[in-house]
Amino acid sequence: MEVTELTIARHCVRQEGEAGLSxxxxxxxxxxxxxxxxxxxxxxxxxxxxxxxxxxxxxxxxxxxxxxxxxxxxxxxxxxxxxxxxxxxxxxxxxxxxxxxxxxxxxxxxxxxxxxxxxxxxxxxxxxxxxxxxxxxxxxxxxxxxxxxxxxxxxxxxxxxxxxxxxxxxxxxxxxxxxxxxxxxxxxxxxxxxxxxxxxxxxxxxxxxxxxxxxxxxxxxxxxxxxxxxxEELTDKGRAVHGDVRLSLCGCESLPELIRQHMDAVAQEIAKGRQVVIIYNKLADLQLHLTELEQIFRGAGIHPGRVLLVNSIDDSRVNRCGKGFFAAGRHEDPEAFDVLVATASVEMGVTFRANLLFMEPGFEAMNFLQRYGRAARGAHDGQVFVRFDDKMLNKSPWFRQLKRWAEKHNDDTVAIHDLTNVLSQASQKRFKDCPEEGRKHFGKLPNRAAYSSGLYWNVLMGHFSNIKYRWDHLKTHQPKPAKQIYWLLKTVREMASDREFGESAKDWCDRFENEARTLRDIGKGIRILEDDGRGDAFHAQEIWVRRNTDILDRFPLLMADDGLEEIRIPGKLGDFLLEKGNFVKATRNARFPHTPYTAILRDDAFIVEEWAREFQKGAGADPLAWELYPEAMKAAEKLVRLTGLIVSDDEDVDAGSGVL
Incomplete structure (x- = not known):
């Protein structure tokens, strides 16, 4: 196994006053x-x-x-x-x-x-x-x-x-x-x-x-x-943020393989009353490895019910009967378990009592740093093992840069800001106008965020809670992107009175404004019931199910009494996971402002360009609309290009549900 190791030195923050604030x-x-x-x-x-x-x-x-x-x-x-x-x-x-x-x-x-x-x-x-x-x-x-x-x-x-x-x-x-x-x-x-x-x-x-x-x-x-x-300025003395952390980059085939090689360390941590945390890149890999992980944990003397699964599928599980080796569900307190087996969902601020962490590097530099930071909080020393393989190296320039830096400092002790610098520099190469020296950014929010904000502002102005002086105040302080979105939408709505195009134009504009209510494009979900409905029930994104299982090809998709689509499987989800995932592209059934016809577009980074091509020259294009309403048509295209929002016929996520 190829291994590169270095130590990230203990670091602290100053404390001032009675409250000990930094x-x-x-x-x-x-x-x-x-x-x-x-x-x-x-x-x-x-x-x-x-x-x-x-x-x-x-x-x-x-x-x-x-x-x-x-x-x-x-x-x-x-x-x-x-x-x-x-x-x-x-x-x-x-x-x-x-x-x-x-x-x-x-x-x-x-x-x-x-x-x-x-x-x-x-x-x-x-x-x-x-x-x-x-x-x-x-x-x-x-x-x-x-x-x-x-x-x-x-x-x-x-x-x-x-x-x-x-x-x-x-x-x-x-x-x-x-x-x-x-x-x-x-x-x-x-x-x-x-x-x-x-x-x-x-x-x-x-x-x-x-x-x-x-x-x-x-x-x-x-x-x-x-x-x-x-x-926050870090110091050598004060309140400890992290102790000394040994960081090991390990080339191997799987996380179970890596964990097996360090079972003594796992057993020692659990004997001390500490946690062990395992973080996967892919949910499908985690699900595929559950049987193997159970064998490993049982061999280490870990009892059933002492390992918690933390990911989008297992967090949604209900009707747990207390059976099986693993625990799951959002109602469970992560601090109450010996081992956590998770995906990226634990990156966002969740704290653990863990000094030993096994992880895959994540898909971006910020994922790596967030995951690394889960271990050895406070004055504790820790160990972080990072699994990688050739495929990860080939796909991630930032990780190749990190690996070269780690090899240069093999067996050295370095400061946390050295690690942060190399990761942020790798991210900065992906966007223009890098911040000035000393600022550590991991990306740049694109300009379309300002125009999406402008759309949100306009929708809020039309809300019943903002009448009279409140509406006047919003109008007075309306930012430039909001003004531009307002005039573009008004221009598109000029088609609304047309006998041929009016219904499509009004519908498209109303749907476009409604896009402001969806803060995150989560995707359509399916409820899956294990053991023909007698076991656990959980939710999974449809695109994930299609890519990683053959469930939808083998069992009927039903409409439940509460209006959600569900599918019943004879057994557990793991019984239907594919060793090699299906190549299924995400799509969106896009709408246009001048026609009731829709188009199936690939839902990827190029969807705006594909929408514009279909709008101008595709099957739903109408030369008469461009001839009669050129400014309205141009305004619609500009709205999509500025915001990146695509109106579609696909089922929307309930914006008020708190889906995460």
Whole structure:
């Protein structure tokens, strides 16, 4: 086995004052700038700063990318407020809430009749009978749903974005590198409005692997004087972020093979009451290896039920009967298990008590750094084994660069910023206008994010919560991309009165505006029921099922009573996984503004160009539309090119469901 090893040295952050805040944490709480973009290593305590804001009687809206991270953050924050700030458990339960689909389900099962109305009330106050700070931990889809909800709630008809800006001291976007260009509208809205007049809220963006978002904010007319780009300075003394971590790059065929070679280390960690974490690149590989992993863990003396699977499929599992070796489900607390077997879903802020980590490198440099940072938190030393093969090297220039750097420093001890520098430099080569020296970015948010934000702004202006002076305020401070999107849509709608093209034009424009409600293009899901419906039920993306199983070729796809498509299989998912996946391309059934005909397009990085070609010369093209309405047709094409959004007939993900 080819192995390259080096040590990433222990590093700390300075602590100041009674609360022991670092300079970055203090800046997040006290900076006068309205917009803060903060970069700090994993484990540096970015979210801890806002725990202290709550302890100081401030209100925080903390927006995170996944349901599991929301639950993890709530559990950790609750424990810390009781332990460190002497809150009692009742106060904690009343002053911290979750806004996600799991909490929606829990409230509904508890008899809550109108959960949307409850959350509208919670914008202003969680518990008005008690003093103290408060935090709402939310996934972005729920926040967006409240802003763009379809109907007024009794007694709360006009509560919306201005209420959020005036009732929270802090609006935080955690792990902001995960925000897609189409989903930046929510963040862009808060950032732009927070810099206008004297709103209470300040907006913070947190990440260990930040994207360069400042150019998009400037394009949205956010004043540069209101943007603070913050960086945590690491020191040799202070609060330890990570101990010494031995990093080993290992060339081998599979993670089970790598784990077998280090079973003594696995057994030692579990004997000490520590966790072992395993992170895969591909969900299909994880599922294929479960039988082999079970044999390995049983051989190490690990008991059934002590290994948790953490990934999109197993997180969605319900009806667990307590049988089988592995545990699964979002309701499970990751800290309660000896071993975690996961995919990229654990990269986003979830903390473990693990000093031993086996991982594949991820598909991007930021994946690598986020995964590496899961191990050896605090003053603990650790070991990270990274599996790679020739295929990974051939596909990932950034990993080849990392490997060359590691070989140059074989058996050396290096600083964490050396590792961060080599990874960020590899990422920077992929986008133009690299940031100035010393700034560590892992990508650049494209300009289409500004225009997607402009679309979001216009849709919000038409919402019932923004009438009279609120509409006037949004109109007055409308950023340039929003103005451009407005005029382009207005131009396309000039076709709406035409006898031949009007219905298609109106439908296309309405659907295009509705795209603002979908922050993340998750894709269509299928419910799969194991053991002919008697076993576990879980959700999987249809494209994943088609690529990695033959289920859809062998069993009928049914419509369940709740309107979801489902399929019943005789056995377990693993029984139907393919050793070699099917070559199935993702597609989208695209619509056009001048015809009811649709076109099946490949849903990849070139879909906008393919849509434009089909629009101009494809089967659905109509020369008469171009002749009669040239400006409207050009405007439609420009809307698609500026935003990257494709109107389709495909089933939409419910924007308010908190799907992650």
């Amino acid at each position: 300079p970055l944490q203090r800046s997040l709480l006290e900076s006068e700038k309205k917009i803060r973009i903060a970069e700090a290593p994993t484990g540096a305590g970015k979210s801890y700063a806002f725990q202290q804001a709550v302890a100081r009687n401030e209100r925080v809206l903390f927006i995170v990318p996944t349901r599991r991270l929301a639950q993890n953050l709530l559990a950790g924050l609750s424990e810390s407020l009781v332990r460190d700030n002497n809150w009692n458990k009742e106060a904690v339960s009343r002053k911290l809430v979750l806004w996600n689909s799991d909490e929606t389900k829990r409230l509904a099962e508890a008899g809550e009749v109108n959960i949307t109305a409850r959350r509208i009330r919670e914008i202003s106050d969680l518990d008005p009978t008690r003093e103290g700070g408060e935090m709402v931990i939310a996934v972005p889809e729920v926040v967006s749903y409240l802003l763009l909800r379809y109907k007024p709630e009794k007694g709360q008809s006009d509560a919306g974005v201005f209420d959020m800006l005036n009732t929270f001291e802090h609006i935080v976007f955690d792990e902001f590198h995960t925000i897609s260009p189409r989903g930046f509208g929510l963040a862009g809205l808060f950032a732009k409005l927070a810099t206008e007049l004297s709103y209470r809220a300040k907006v913070s963006f947190l990440s260990a692997t930040p994207l360069d978002i400042a150019p998009v904010l400037r394009r949205l007319d956010v004043p540069e004087t209101e943007i603070a780009e913050l960086h």
